[in-house]
Amino acid sequence: MDQLFNLHFFMISLLFSLIVVFLGYSLVVFRHKPGEEEDGAYIKGNNPLEIIWTVIPLGIVIYFAYLGSVSLAETRRADPQALEIKVVAGQWFWRFEYPDYGIVSNTMVMPVNKQALLKLTSLDVIHSFWVPEFRVKQDTLPGENLVRELRLTPTELGEFKVRCAEMCGTSHAYMESPVRVVTQAEFDQWVQDQLAAIGTDPVARGEVWARNNGCLSCHSVDGSPNVGPTWKGLYGLTHELTDGSVVTVDDEYLLTAIVNPNAQVPKGFAPGVMPQIYKDTIPEQQILEIIEYIKSLK
Ligand code: CUA
Structure with a gap:
């Protein structure tokens, strides 16, 4: 996503500067000068030039469409081994359920380089799941038929935060929870610790x-x-x-x-x-x- 964004930004900046430079040049060099009364030169067209400025941008747009489709397909790619995490938003907290392990947590822990299938829902009003570093944002909606799905594959270890990105009431600003991306071994240990911590007391x-x-x-x-x-x-x-x-x-x-x-x-x-x-x-x-x-x- 970042590469795609940077490439777009580079291309847009380049084209914008080109246009502005030519526009500025024309405004200054071809401005109306005192004593000039005759019409400008009549130019009927230039086929080679028109073909060039049609074909090149068309090629660029098709190339960007191709890159965009590949990236979009990657975000939708369903890995059958994905770790399912049910993300429940409520006023004003996040809850993460791991149905495969019977664990409920207020911290989202994810093994690195493994796809997670998030199933997002809300208990009350609309919230929005946003981890800026993951480059994803998805509204969570109340209602059993409105479960949203999001597939994520974290590629870097670290501590992040999920923030609520949808105005949802008094404590909206404080609605955040830790997100930890850990190694598979650390994840397995975390699962064991969680199960042990539940204990019997x-x-x-x-x-x-x-x-x-x-x-x-x-x-x-x-x-x-x-x-x-x-x-x-x-x-x-x-x-x-x-x-x-x-x-x-x-x-x-x-x-x-x-x-x-x-x-x-x-x-x-x-x-x-x-x-x-x-x-x-x-x-x-x-x-x-x-x-x-x-x-x-x-
Ligand atoms: Cu939940 Cu803002």
């Missing part, structure tokens, strides 16, 4: 689910204010709701707050901000473990 697992599902984009765990109520010390609190009633934050309240967030909105927080989607997108066991994690944050 419900609190530790709950923390993983909370992080991977984007809960912590809006809820702090250290008491600092954020879009949603902090989780620190939340369990056992007495909440006054927007409808004036008073509830105690227990397991049942937390479950409702996650699967049906607008049923009981605490005073001081706007209804409708937390999307009503987690019921369908997080397995129930994970929700229960997230609640265990919240309970542990005394």
Whole structure:
């Protein structure tokens, strides 16, 4: 893509300068001078010249069309061995699911020189997946029938960032996640670490689910204010709701707050901000473990 861009840029600059130079030259040299009253010379045409300035640009355009088609075909080329990564965008986080390994992560890790098949979707509004170094940008759209596909083959090791490139609300500017391109061996190790980290402790697992599902984009765990109520010390609190009633934050309240967030909105927080989607997108066991994690944050 960069080569194609540079080649186009070079050719456009060359043609532009040529035209501007001739135009400037003509304006100065052939300008109307005092005392000149006769018409200019009548030139009927010049066949060789017209053939040359038709054939050369035509050849250049056809050549660029050929290069463009080759590049486009390469971006569409489907490798059957491609690593599938489901990219889920939400307000305001990225989540990366690796269905082949059963891993969910908030960091996108990709083995170098291996094609990744990204399946992009959104939980709420339109976001846009943009990794500038990868030279790709793709909108993510809400709706199960609107999964977008993107094929990428990272060729350089390194740390990058995926940013959201579509205005999507309050924290749009902060909607970014790390992207790491690693060797195949490092990728395999990362998979093992992820599977090991999930472990068996419900609190530790709950923390993983909370992080991977984007809960912590809006809820702090250290008491600092954020879009949603902090989780620190939340369990056992007495909440006054927007409808004036008073509830105690227990397991049942937390479950409702996650699967049906607008049923009981605490005073001081706007209804409708937390999307009503987690019921369908997080397995129930994970929700229960997230609640265990919240309970542990005394
Ligand atoms: Cu998501 Cu901007």
